[in-house]
Structure formats: C-alpha cells, structure tokens
Amino acid sequence: MSGSRSSSFQQQSASQALLSSETTKITIEADAKNRETIRKLLEAYEQEHNVFKAHGIKGADRIFNEIENILLLDLNIKIVTIYNNDKNSAAMIIAAFFGRRFALDNQPGNPTKYVEKDLLSECHHPLHTIMVMCYIAHVMQKKFLGKDSGYEDGEVYEKLKNELEDIACKIVSHLNSGESGADRVAIVLQADYKSEFGKDTKGKTNTTEKSEEKVGPYHDYLNRKFDQSREIMAIAYKAKARKFLSLRPCLHLMETRNKAVKTIKHTLNWTFRLAYILMFAYMLCRYPFYSSYDSTSSLGFWEMLPFLFVPAVLIAQVSMTIIKSIDHLIFDDFKLKHGSNPFGFYFSSVQRYVRLKKLAFWRVCLVVPLLSLEAIRFVVFAGLPSKPRNFWSGGWVILPLMLELLYCSLFTIATISSLRFFHSIQSIGFFVHIFKKMMKTVGMFILIFCTFWFVLAVTHVSLSRTLLVHNSTFIYTLSLPGKFEIFGEVQDEDRIGILSN
Numbered sequence: 001m002s003g004s005r006s007s008s009f010q011q012q013s014a015s016q017a018l019l020s021s022e023t024t025k026i027t028i029e030a031d032a033k034n035r036e037t038i039r040k041l042l043e044a045y046e047q048e049h050n051v052f053k054a055h056g057i058k059g060a061d062r063i064f065n066e067i068e069n070i071l072l073l074d075l076n077i078k079i080v081t082i083y084n085n086d087k088n089s090a091a092m093i094i095a096a097f098f099g100r101r102f103a104l105d106n107q108p109g110n111p112t113k114y115v116e117k118d119l120l121s122e123c124h125h126p127l128h129t130i131m132v133m134c135y136i137a138h139v140m141q142k143k144f145l146g147k148d149s150g151y152e153d154g155e156v157y158e159k160l161k162n163e164l165e166d167i168a169c170k171i172v173s174h175l176n177s178g179e180s181g182a183d184r185v186a187i188v189l190q191a192d193y194k195s196e197f198g199k200d201t202k203g204k205t206n207t208t209e210k211s212e213e214k215v216g217p218y219h220d221y222l223n224r225k226f227d228q229s230r231e232i233m234a235i236a237y238k239a240k241a242r243k244f245l246s247l248r249p250c251l252h253l254m255e256t257r258n259k260a261v262k263t264i265k266h267t268l269n270w271t272f273r274l275a276y277i278l279m280f281a282y283m284l285c286r287y288p289f290y291s292s293y294d295s296t297s298s299l300g301f302w303e304m305l306p307f308l309f310v311p312a313v314l315i316a317q318v319s320m321t322i323i324k325s326i327d328h329l330i331f332d333d334f335k336l337k338h339g340s341n342p343f344g345f346y347f348s349s350v351q352r353y354v355r356l357k358k359l360a361f362w363r364v365c366l367v368v369p370l371l372s373l374e375a376i377r378f379v380v381f382a383g384l385p386s387k388p389r390n391f392w393s394g395g396w397v398i399l400p401l402m403l404e405l406l407y408c409s410l411f412t413i414a415t416i417s418s419l420r421f422f423h424s425i426q427s428i429g430f431f432v433h434i435f436k437k438m439m440k441t442v443g444m445f446i447l448i449f450c451t452f453w454f455v456l457a458v459t460h461v462s463l464s465r466t467l468l469v470h471n472s473t474f475i476y477t478l479s480l481p482g483k484f485e486i487f488g489e490v491q492d493e494d495r496i497g498i499l500s501n
Contacts, residue, residue, distance in 0.1 A: 034083045039064055044114050045098045067097055070139055074238065075132065075230060088119040089129045096133035097140060099156035101163060127188060130168045131232050135239035137161040165243045176249050185249045192231045273418055276313055279306045280411050314410065318367045321360045328353045359417055363410065370406040373399060
C-alpha cells in the first residue's frame with residue numbers, strides 16, 4: 001500500500017515538473033516573440049523621429065536595451081512584462097520615449113504599417129501608465145538636454161510631461177468626486193503594481209534572465225534592498241510631477257504618511273543627529289585647528305571626546321557609502337547584461353549611483369583627504385615631541401589650514417543634509433523645499449563673493465605693502481587684513497596711506 005502511494009507521488013511530482021518545464025518553455029517563447037514585436041515598433045519610431053540615432057544609439061537592439069535599462073533600474077519594470085500583461089500600456093510607454101503622446105498601432109489588414117492612436121482609455125491602469133510616461137519624459141529631457149541633435153528634445157519632452165500631468169490631475173479629480181471618492185482615490189494612489197507587472201500572463205513570477213538562475217541569500221538581500229516601489233505616488237515623486245503631487249488627495253496621503261513616520265526611530269535619528277552637529281560645532285569653535293593645532297596632547301578625556309567622536313562618525317558614514325555603492329554595483333551586474341564592454345557598464349553604474357547620492361559622494365571626497373592629513377598630523381607629532389615655536393610657518397601652514405577648511409565643509413554638509421528631517425513637519429517642509437531650490441543661487445553668490453574678496457584682498461595687500469612690514473605668510477595676510485574690505489570696513493590708517501608696524 002505504501003509502495004503504491006510512493007509510486008503515485010513520484011508520478012505526480014514528475015508530471016508537475018514536466019508541466020512546469022513546458023510552461024517555462026512557452027513563456028520564454030512568448031517573451032522572445034514579444035521582444036521581436038517591440039523591436040519592430042522601435043524601428044518604426046526611430047525611422048520617423050531619429051531620437052536615439054542623433055545621440056549615438058543606433059539599432060533596434062541598442063535602443064531596446066536603453067529603454068529596458070531605464071525602466072528596470074529606476075522603476076523595476078520590464079517592458080516585456082508590461083507587454084505580456086497590457087499591450088496598450090506598453091505601446092503608450094514606448095511612445096513616450098520618442099516624445100509622442102499617441103502610440104503607433106497596426107493598421108487593420110496591414111501589420112507592416114502603423115497609425116497613431118490614443119490607447120490610454122484601453123489600458124488596464126491608465127493612471128499608472130500616465131505616471132510612467134511622465135517619468136520617461138522627465139528622464140529623456142534630462143538625458144538629452146543640452147546636446148546638439150537637431151531635435152528639440154527639451155521642449156518636446158517638457159510639453160509632453162505637462163500634458164500628461166494635466167490628464168493625471170483630471171483622472172484624480174474625477175476619482176475624488178462623490179461620497180466614496182476620497183477612499184477610492186486613496187486606494188488608487190497607494191496601489192503597488194508589483195503584483196500586476198511582476199507576474200507574466202500565466203501568473204508565474206517574472207524575473208530577469210540572470211535572476212532565473214539559482215540565487216543565494218546575498219542576491220535575495222539585494223532584491224529586497226533595491227526592489228523599487230511601483231506605486232503611482234513613488235513614480236510621480238521620481239518624475240518630479242509637482243502639479244500632480246500638489247493635488248489635495250496626494251497632499252492628504254503624504255500628510256498621513258508623515259504622521260506615521262513620527263516614531264521612536266525617527267526621534268532617535270533626530271537626537272543623534274543633533275548631538276553630532278552640536279559636538280561638531282563645539283569642536284570647531286573651542287579648538288580651532290589653525291591657532292591651537294598642537295594643544296590636543298594636553299587635553300583630558302572629555303575634552304578629547306569631540307576629536308574622537310566626530311572622525312568616528314565620518315569614517316562610519318564613508319564606510320556605509322562604500323558598502324552601499326558596492327551593493328548597488330553588484331545588483332546592477334546581477335540584474336542586467338553588461339555586454340561586451342564591462343568597464344563601461346560598471347562606470348555607468350557607479351555614475352548613476354553618484355547621481356542619486358551626490359551629497360554622500362562629496363562627503364567621501366572630503367573625508368578621504370581629511371583622514372590623510374590627520375595621519376600626517378599624527379606622524380609629525382609622534383616624531384616631534386617638542387615642536388619648535390615657529391613650526392607652522394612657511395609651507396607647513398597649509399596643513400592646519402586645509403584641515404580646518406575640510407572640517408568646516410563637512411560641518412556644512414552635515415547641517416544642510418539635516419534639513420530633510422523637517423520634511424515631516426508640514427509648516428516647515430515648504431520652506432525647506434524653497435531653500436533647496438535656492439542652493440544653486442546661493443552657491444553662485446558665494447563663488448562671486450569669494451572672487452571679489454580675493455581680488456580686493458590682493459589689491460589691498462599690494463598697495464599697502466603689508467608683506468614688507470610683516471613676517472606673516474601670504475595666505476594669512478590675505479585672509480586677515482583683506483577680508484573686511486569687500487564690506488567697506490577699511491581701516492583709517494589704510495585709507496590715508498599710513499603704514500604701521
């Protein structure tokens with residue numbers, strides 16, 4: 001009896017394995033057929049508009065890879081998977097890559113010819129399709145902006161994005177009407193389409209060609225870490241669809257989520273960030289490197305604590321940035337094919353990560369030379385227990401000066417990056433957004449200010465013959481006597497031409 005049960009169980013397992021193998025084979029054949037259909041559609045678009053060819057991307061295969069990379073890396077969406085589930089949505093999304101509002105559709109009875117047609121009303125999820133198209137228009141505008149292609153990319157994609165945002169706003173306003181409108185629109189905005197576009201037409205989980213292989217726990221960890229949300233609000237945020245996000249239902253949803261963020265973890269982040277900034281500020285003000293660079297050896301434990309705590313935090317931040325960048329690189333390599341140019345693939349992957357984490361990248365660029373200078377400082381003081389009084393004169397003055405500038409720059413980054421915590425406060429978040437928009441203007445002002453400061457300082461030192469009557473270094477002379485002249489605060493002796501010692 002038990003033998004017959006075992007035999008039937010083995011037969012059932014074998015039949016299930018055979019059925020699974022046949023299903024996988026059918027799915028692969030369907031994907032290959034749909035890929036070929038998409039390539040023909042791309043050729044028709046490119047033949048008419050020459051968008052990618054003008055930027056060095058030639059051939060349907062390269063265009064297909066470019067489109068697939070943008071959707072897969074940024075939105076975790078496969079164009080073939082969308083085509084399997086909703087051909088109309090895939091056609092509209094492909095049209096957005098070429099700056100077109102309407103999709104190309106086969107003429108009845110003539111599959112080789114196409115006509116433009118609005119397929120939006122025939123999509124399964126029109127609002128999701130519009131947001132993906134809006135994101136594509138935003139990415140393509142940034143990707144090709146400023147390149148002389150003979151094709152008005154910026155204006156075309158900007159116009160397309162604005163038009164799509166208007167349509168999305170009308171859809172949300174329509175959903176928000178009626179007694180149950182608020183609940184209905186909240187469900188639509190929070191819907192995550194992973195379950196919809198993460199499975200093929202037969203309900204089997206759809207993965208990339210590489211991920212179909214047996215993966216280990218590390219790849220599972222990368223999938224959980226970088227698997228991007230596909231909900232409409234997340235895509236709209238990436239597309240910078242401000243008009244859409246400013247709608248009342250969207251603002252209400254963001255306010256609800258911000259209230260949920262105010263947890264113990266959020267409070268601890270605030271507390272430790274504030275302690276780090278205050279300790280950093282105390283270290284810079286109480287022990288300036290330029291004037292008391294050699295006095296740290298006489299400090300007690302509590303006085304030395306800022307000198308130990310701040311570098312430890314900086315090292316931890318840089319270490320986490322490096323670890324995350326390596327994970328990001330391995331995830332891209334695991335998810336995509338890098339073809340015959342692996343160096344170019346890895347370079348573009350790192351470049352994309354730097355573009356997403358600009359502040360972390362600049363922190364690394366500042367912390368690495370800072371740690372090098374701290375190592376030099378340690379070696380110098382270890383070899384010179386009794387340092388001469390005029391040790392920091394001449395070229396050595398660069399060492400404490402560079403250290404102080406690096407620490408001040410890192411303090412600025414730490415303070416400004418803390419503004420993101422204010423986004424959860426509704427009354428302050430608006431001003432934080434305005435300040436972020438002002439950063440470029442403020443940066444240009446500081447650059448112009450420093451230029452005028454340097455010119456006036458050099459002119460003042462030259463006319464006053466300060467270097468002839470003082471033994472100070474050139475940098476010290478420029479930074480001290482010349483720094484107030486840009487504000488008109490000239491000393492009386494300088495104004496009447498008296499040189500004093």
